[in-house]
Amino acid sequence: MISSGIYACSCIGRHTVKEEIRNSDAVLLGTVISKDIVRLVDSNAIKMHALEDSLAKGLYETVVAKYQLVLTSKYKGKTSSDTVEIYTGLGNGDCGVRFEIGKTYIIYGSNSTYLGQLNNDTPYPKGKNIFWTNTCSRTTLENQKEIQEIEKHRKKR
Numbered sequence: 001m002i003s004s005g006i007y008a009c010s011c012i013g014r015h016t017v018k019e020e021i022r023n024s025d026a027v028l029l030g031t032v033i034s035k036d037i038v039r040l041v042d043s044n045a046i047k048m049h050a051l052e053d054s055l056a057k058g059l060y061e062t063v064v065a066k067y068q069l070v071l072t073s074k075y076k077g078k079t080s081s082d083t084v085e086i087y088t089g090l091g092n093g094d095c096g097v098r099f100e101i102g103k104t105y106i107i108y109g110s111n112s113t114y115l116g117q118l119n120n121d122t123p124y125p126k127g128k129n130i131f132w133t134n135t136c137s138r139t140t141l142e143n144q145k146e147i148q149e150i151e152k153h154r155k156k157r
Contacts (some may be wrong), residue, residue, distance in 0.1 A: 009095035011136035017149035020138045026077025026109040026131050027150060028084065029142060030069030032099045038066045038087070042122040062115060062122055065090055067099050069107070073147075075154045077109065077131070084129045089115060095134035106146050108137040 021027055042060040067086045071079065086107055089096025095114065099105060109131030113124040124132075133139045140146060 009089075009093055009135060011095070015138065017138065017146065018153040020108050021076060021150065021153055024076065024108040024137070025111040026079070026084075026107065027075040027154065028069070028071055028077060028079075028107045028109065028131070029073040029075070029104065029147070030071040030084065030107065031104045032067050032069055032101050033083075034068045035099070035101060036066045037090075038064050038125075040064065040122045040124060060122075062124075063090060064088065064115070065096060065099075066125070069105070072104065075150050078128070080128050084131060085125070087113065087125055087130065087132045088134055091135075095136055097133055097135055097139055104142040106138070106140050106142055106150070107131065107133055108139050109133045 015023060040062045042062075064087050067088070069084050069086055071082050071084060086099070086109065088099075091098045110133070111131065112126055113132045114134050114136075115124065115132075138146070
């Protein structure tokens with residue numbers, strides 16, 4: 001039996017709002033309007049191991065969720081649209097956040113994936129209006145207490 005590994009989410013401590021704002025590329029408030037499952041394949045590993053496509057894709061495939069959100073507020077980060085894509089794991093030990101369509105969330109996002117490994121060419125999405133988040137961040141359902149803390153600590157523009 002061949003296995004590509006076992007993953008478990010492990011977060012060390014919890015940042016304050018101020019720390020999380022500083023560590024995040026974006027801090028956004030938005031409502032989830034859609035969800036898609038995206039399969040990303042490390043084609044470099046497939047070539048290196050000369051595996052059949054069907055076997056290789058299972059071994060060197062990362063499956064993530066892509067959510068589209070309509071922004072209500074932007075506290076930090078650069079966006080060129082009122083709609084953004086949020087990528088995260090599926091929540092099965094990969095630190096993924098399980099968002100629900102129609103609900104509004106405070107997103108602490110990064111411009112790059114938290115799932116990446118060195119020496120692979122998995123095409124993790126990145127670019128304008130694309131952010132990654134996970135359960136180790138303060139990403140949460142909309143709540144006034146968190147929003148008040150964000151407004152208190154965000155940089156004045």
